[in-house]
Amino acid sequence: MVTISDIAKQSGVAKSTVSRFLNGGSVSETTKLKIESVINETGYIPNTFAQSLKAKRTNIIGTIVPRLNSFATSQTLIGIDEQLREYNCQMIISNTSQNLEREIENIYSFAKQKIAGIILLATQITEAHLEATRKVNIPILLVGQQHDAFYSLIHNxxxxxxxxxxxxxxxxxxxxxxxxxxxxxxxxxxxxxxxxxxxxxxxxxxxxxxxxxxxxxxxxxxxxxxxxxxxxxxxxxxxxxxxxxxxxxxxxxxxxxxxxxxxxxxxxxxxxxxxxxxxxxxxxFYYEEVGTKAAQMLMKLINDEKVDKTTILNYKxxxxxxxxxxxxxxx
Missing domain, CATH: 3.40.50.2300 (Response regulator)
Incomplete structure (x- = not known):
């Protein structure tokens, strides 16, 4: 298995330089080309999750869903995933099986993993949700439900x-x-x-x-x-x-x-x-479009860009x- 040390050795640079490059940090154009060339030659695939644990900011998005055996959920996840790929982000999915306690646990768990943001497909919002949101202090987008404490994307x-x-x-x-x-x-x-x-x-x-x-x-x-x-x-x-x-x-x-x-x-x-x-x-309802829009809105929240508090999508x-x-x- 090719490691960062191998990439550094073959590129003639320090391991920290390769790490900085992989995490989106500043390196010279010459060094960048050297590292990219070695990565292409060796077929090295970065461990995105391991990188995220060391980075102050990750490219991993957590998505919490009430159940996986649902047409609405699966189509929404397709939209989220396709859009996140365009942002060079990855998605981790957590299924709660409509268990509210597991839903709250997943919010805390994602926060510990330095997730950049959370897309939450909730069936209801409780005081425990509000408390978790205050404590984790990371961007959370609510999909399918509306609440004053959240940025929300809903069906009409x-x-x-x-x-x-x-x-x-x-x-x-x-x-x-x-x-x-x-x-x-x-x-x-x-x-x-x-x-x-x-x-x-x-x-x-x-x-x-x-x-x-x-x-x-x-x-x-x-x-x-x-x-x-x-x-x-x-x-x-x-x-x-x-x-x-x-x-x-x-x-x-x-x-x-x-x-x-x-x-x-x-x-x-x-x-x-x-x-x-x-x-x-x-x-x-246009579930895949909901997923696409959810990913776009969450990325704006992560980047401190303006987002409407509630966005409502059409139907026919x-x-x-x-x-x-x-x-x-x-x-």
Whole structure:
């Protein structure tokens, strides 16, 4: 294995000079060319993490995610990684499995590793998050949630909820089951629901029943049959595409036809909602773009450049086959 000492010896310079060069320090142009030539000849690959432990400032970005088995998370990580590569930065990913204690631990752990900054995909912000932020004193960008204590990059969840509400009401649906998640998740659990409720409030003839489940498809599959039996909704509005996929499966197992017997909408724009049949009408969020923007914003924070406190990204409704147009059948 080629070491810094080998590079220094073959370049005819001191080991400290090679180290300074690798860490972006000042060396003469002649020395720089010598070192680069030897590195190319030997195929030497610097240990970025080891370098970072010695440097005052690193090129490593920590990204904390609630779960890895998520379309939204994977697409966001792709955007982050691709953009960081352009900055010659590396990303370390820490998965919390939706455990808040692990999330807090990871913030402290990253700080000890001299991470340059953290991108945090949180489901909620607690006092423990705020305390950790104050103590570590490194740039942290919050993605997917909004809080006054953080720079935030968010989806327009409220307006998306409002627009999907208007959409299904225009299709003539008045007996609706809304299947959401815990309101502790402000973005997914509260804002999407609140936007939908705003749309519903503009119509006096609606019967809406609200239910709560988890982000897991399997939980929705278990929850849905009793809802169908008890209220016979014409439509399910689901807070995520995974929930919508669970509703599709559960309804199919009961022998119901989608959308003739019951309609379904989701949020997210996951690839799977286009592959299944019938395709699911959904709100499409641009997760990879979120990742790209997150990396750009964090680098600005690291470099003490101006960043808006909150940045909101767009969405659009993807109309597929899962929503029946009852307004036509009533003509």
């Amino acid at each position: 969840d409220f307006d998306a909820g409002y627009d999907i509400g208007k959409y299904v009401l225009e299709k003539g649906h008045r007996k609706i089951a809304y299947l959401g998640v815990s309101e502790k998740d402000i973005a997914v659990g509260l804002k999407r629901k609140s936007g939908f409720q705003r749309a519903v409030s503009e119509h006096s003839d609606c019967e809406v029943h609200y239910y709560e489940t988890s982000f897991k498809i399997g939980e929705a599959i278990k929850k849905v049959p009793s809802i169908i039996d008890s209220i016979q909704p014409t439509l399910f509005v689901c807070a995520t595409d995974n929930i919508a996929l669970g509703v599709l499966k559960a309804a199919s197992l009961k022998g119901l036809n989608i959308p003739n017997d019951v309609s379904i909408t989701g949020f997210g724009g996951y690839d799977m909602t286009e592959i299944v049949y019938p395709g699911i009408t959904t709100i499409k 409704i993807i109309e597929r086959e899962s929503v029946d147009n009852l307004s036509l059948s009533n003509l």
